[in-house]
Amino acid sequence: YVGEWLGMGLHLSNANLLAFLVPAWIVWTLIDRPAVGAFLLVHATITWMKLISYAHANSDYRTSPESHTATLALLKDLDAGSAKISYPMNVTLGNIFYFWLAPSLTYQICFPRSPQIRLTKVAGIVFRLVVAIAFLLFLVAQVISPNLDSLLKELETSGDAVFSWHIFGDYLLKLSIANTYVWLLVFYIYFHLYLNLFAEILRFGDRVFYRD
Secondary structure, three states, rough: OHHHHHHHHHHHHHHHHHHHHHHHHHHHOOOHHHHHHHHHHHHHHHHHHHHHHHHHHHHHHHHHHHOOOOHHHHOOOOOOHHHHOOOOOOHHHHHHHHHHHHHOOOOOOOOOOOOOOHHHHHHHHHHHHHHHHHHHHHHHHHHHHHHHHHHHHHHHHHHHHHHHHHHHHHHHHHHHHHHHHHHHHHHHHHHHHHHHHHHHOEHHHOHHHHOO
């Protein structure tokens, strides 16, 4: 057993140092691909926020035993074993691993669960995920990358004497539509397909935003 402040300090040190600062240092010093580095930093940030939420929520459950009862009273579609859970029964590796994978940044003592994994829905999400990623790679490889290469060559050959903002304006217009589609695809792939795929596999039932 450790004291409240010592335990909170160790948890915050772990969250800030190992889950956030160390990945940031690795990306800064060892990874030279922006897309890979951005992906890792996004997940490091998500893990950091989840650990902070986990620490604060369990602190409330520990200091206010009635708070978990209030949480359970608001939840529906709970598993049979989760309906009677209380602190510190929730402090297990399985519980925190589930929270790490679940599409939620806010920890609570238990989450609503769907009755079963719908394999047809999983297959549909995977199919849309493959199509969306293929379309994203097509736009990057066939539209964005060639135009950026052409822009660099034109800037190198024109020199400072001929340089003007109309070069950037021309390529900005060429890339504007493709760039818009890329941003929309990234949002659709991650926030809709990727998170819903994990939610379905984990039987995560709190998906009211999509009215699922």
